[in-house]
Amino acid sequence: MLPIERAFRWAGGAIFVGALAFCGYTFIVVWSREAGFEPAAVAADGLLFSVFAMHHSVFAREPVKGWIARLVPERLVRSMYVWIASLLLTSVCMLWRTIGGQVYDDSGWLAAVHAGVQAAGLLLIAGAVRRIDALELAGIREHSAQEPLQITGPYRLVRHPIYLGWLLATFGVSHMTGDRLVFAGISAVYLVVAMPFEERALRRAFGDTYARYEKLVRWRVVPYIY
Secondary structure, three states: OOHHHHHHHHHHHHHHHHHHHHHHHHHHOHHHOOOOOOOHHHHHHHHHHHHHHHHHHHHOOHHHHHHHHHHOOHHHHHHHHHHHHHHHHHHHHHHOOOOOOEEEEOOOHHHHHHHHHHHHHHHHHHHHHHHHOHHHHOOOOOOOOOOOOOOOHHHHOOOOHHHHHHHHHHHOOOEEEHHHHHHHHHHHHHHHHHHHHHHHHHHHHHOHHHHHHHHHOOOOOOOOOO
16 A cells, blocks of 8 residues: 555544544534524524435445546545545534524433433444444445454344444433434434445345345344334
8 A cells, every 4th residue: 555545544534533523522512502592503404414414325326436436546435435424524513503492401310311321322333333343434444345244242233233322322412402402313314214225235245144134133223113
């Protein structure tokens, strides 16, 4: 690998981590502040998030991947995806219009329950990422075509444990503001819509192996529900 390619991958990985950290800061700190309810901001923020979501859906298409591969070496396509996704997520948080309002603000033992739900979500995410390789997820390490389908650990609970962890972490807050609720809700809708398309790609990649996995683990993201 050329030094410039290695630098591009590691820089993309750094931006990926930075984007997640900035999103976490926005969710935890910025969206906890008191503000008057602005219902008009919901549509604007929904449109803003849809741009971020559209990148994920469009970039996953094989024709688009082929077109990107003509612009950059194929081995850097994943890193390019991470670069764009990270910059878009950062933009969503920076350009987000304050919705304000408060849905609920639990304290005492209820707050402890909320904290437990969020901790479970973060543990699910960490366990799932550990099994699929964090460096590959960040676009630093190239995906191997010989890599087997991951079906251990959290992947025995649901087929998309990272998404379940995300839902628990975002909806599990003890202080639910309008901004947090809209962000969590929009991202949940996107995940529900995107999962069937993602699984279609996995069936193409793993064939009968994925079909057997679907029979073994029936639930996509929420046990006994979906």
